[in-house]
Amino acid sequence: MTSFVTNPTGAAPQEQTYRVVLIEDDLADAVLVEELLLDTGLRFELTTCTSLAGARTDPALRTADCILLDLHLPDVSGTKAVAAVRAAAPHTAVIVLTGLSEAQAGSDAMAAGAQDYLVKGKVNADLLHRAVRYAVYRSQTELANAQTQAATLRAEENSRLERGLLPQPLLSTSAVTVTTRYLPGTELALLGGDFLDVVEGDDGLLHAVVGDVSGHGPDAAALGVCLRIAWRSLILGGHRGRELLHLMERILIAERGDRPLFATCALLTLDHGAATAELHLAGHHGPLLSTDRGSREITAAHGIALGIDPRVSNWPASLIPLPAAGALTLYTDGLTEGRNGSARGRLGVEGLLTLIDRLPQSDPAAHIDLLIKETSALNAGRHSDDVAVLRLDWREPAAPEPRTAPDRVRG
Structure with missing residues (x-):
């Protein structure tokens, strides 16, 4: 009643x-x-x-x-x-x-x-x-x-996961400026399946990775964190190139269990002194090179994504000559898969290059923030995929100061 x-x-x-x-x-x-x-x-x-x-x-x-x-x-x-x-x-x-x-x-x-x-x-x-x-x-x-208590605990847990996914670059050089940004595609989420990291080795070479785990949600985010930590540990342990990707693939297969997850990634080793970069692409698109003459996509050999077919293990290396001053931008496809402002087309790499050259170049961090803001605006504020961006800027090494002959001591 x-x-x-x-x-x-x-x-x-x-x-x-x-x-x-x-x-x-x-x-x-x-x-x-x-x-x-x-x-x-x-x-x-x-x-x-x-x-x-x-x-x-x-x-x-x-x-x-x-x-x-x-x-x-x-x-x-x-x-x-x-x-x-x-x-x-x-x-x-x-x-x-x-x-x-x-x-x-x-x-x-x-x-x-x-x-x-x-x-x-x-x-x-x-x-x-x-x-x-x-x-x-x-x-x-x-x-x-x-x-409130549950929200606090959830925020603390998200913060711990975020630190795992977005680590502090391990650097000791002032010759290369590193700028990173990360934006999850899921509304209200802090994490996604994309990952990135930068480490400077004892040999002075700068090692960088950007990757993208397939799918969305906590499974993809957890695997992204695992691969990022594995990459840093393997880099510090001296592993490089194809051997490094093979070990990362073994870890991915072990961690994904029966879930059909795979990952794409780009590995970059920048030798500032030699003005070269060695690049390995595992199912990932190439980075973008920007100079005072404009921006273009790096042409490089491509290999298979991690976890697709472990029997292949084909990741050829590409040696890229670098200008005396410039910037390399590694990114995940969430930056290019959005709309280009129309109802039909997607932004794509060409649209992204146009945006990069149109925006002010003075400050790398401000440039990336504007780039993400512009791509989001063109896509009507929607983010259907995670976005990870890693930019490396370097300048021309300063010429050594000439030595002056010591004054002779008169006897």
């Missing part, structure tokens, strides 16, 4: 409407509770059930603000009734109704999770008014606190 009271005497029009579920098998007591609710002046909607089983199947239980619970029902009683109701509606305020002779029952019910208890025969409208309002308030406060 459901009763709706929309605006009882004395209730302000803007006052909250309390959705109340009464679980009571005694008809006389149920009528008395309804009359008391009418006298409270509260705006309320009342649903009455005669058993716990009936309440569980009533849709009103899932949206209730407050449950008034008799401790002696046909199918359950005592603290078991409280526990059962809390399990069915964990975020709803519960007020138990006890008999005059049950001195300890109310305290036991609150220990079991009820917000308050009322003794039948000693309840008046004012007492019920305060009990309902305070119980609902406490329950809502508890829920808000729990949600």
Whole structure:
């Protein structure tokens, strides 16, 4: 039986409407509770059930603000009734109704999770008014606190994962400037399947990787973090080129289990002193080279993506001559797969090159931020895929200062 009271005497029009579920098998007591609710002046909607089983199947239980619970029902009683109701509606305020002779029952019910208890025969409208309002308030406060704590824990976990996916470059040189950006494609997510990293070796060479794990969600993100950490460890261990990619593929296959995931990646080793870069492409597109004359895509040999067919292991190396000053941009395809501003075409590499040359080049970080902003605007603000960008800028080495001959000491 459901009763709706929309605006009882004395209730302000803007006052909250309390959705109340009464679980009571005694008809006389149920009528008395309804009359008391009418006298409270509260705006309320009342649903009455005669058993716990009936309440569980009533849709009103899932949206209730407050449950008034008799401790002696046909199918359950005592603290078991409280526990059962809390399990069915964990975020709803519960007020138990006890008999005059049950001195300890109310305290036991609150220990079991009820917000308050009322003794039948000693309840008046004012007492019920305060009990309902305070119980609902406490329950809502508890829920808000729990949600805040869960959000804090989730933020801390996301921060730890983000540090794993977006590490600090391991550098000691001032000759090359490293700029990175990462934007997950999933709304409200912090992580995706793309990964990037930069490490300077003891030999002075700069090693960089940009990769993209297929798919979206936590599985792809976790595998991306794993491959990024594996790459850095293998680089520091002295592994290079084809051998490095072979080991990364073995790790990918072991970590993906029975999930059909694969990864593309580009490995780059920049030798600033020799003005060259060695490039390995595993199913990934080539980087972009920018100079004061404009930007172009590097032409390089391509190999198979990691995890597609471990029997192939074909990743040829390409040696790229570099200008005295310039920039290399490695990126994932989330930067080019968006629309080019029209309903039909995609931006593509050519559109990206046009954007790069059109934007101001003075500051690498500002340039990348503008580039991501422009590609997002052309795609109407949508990001269907993750975006990872790694840019390496270098300048022409300064000429050594000429040595001056020492003054002769006259004897």
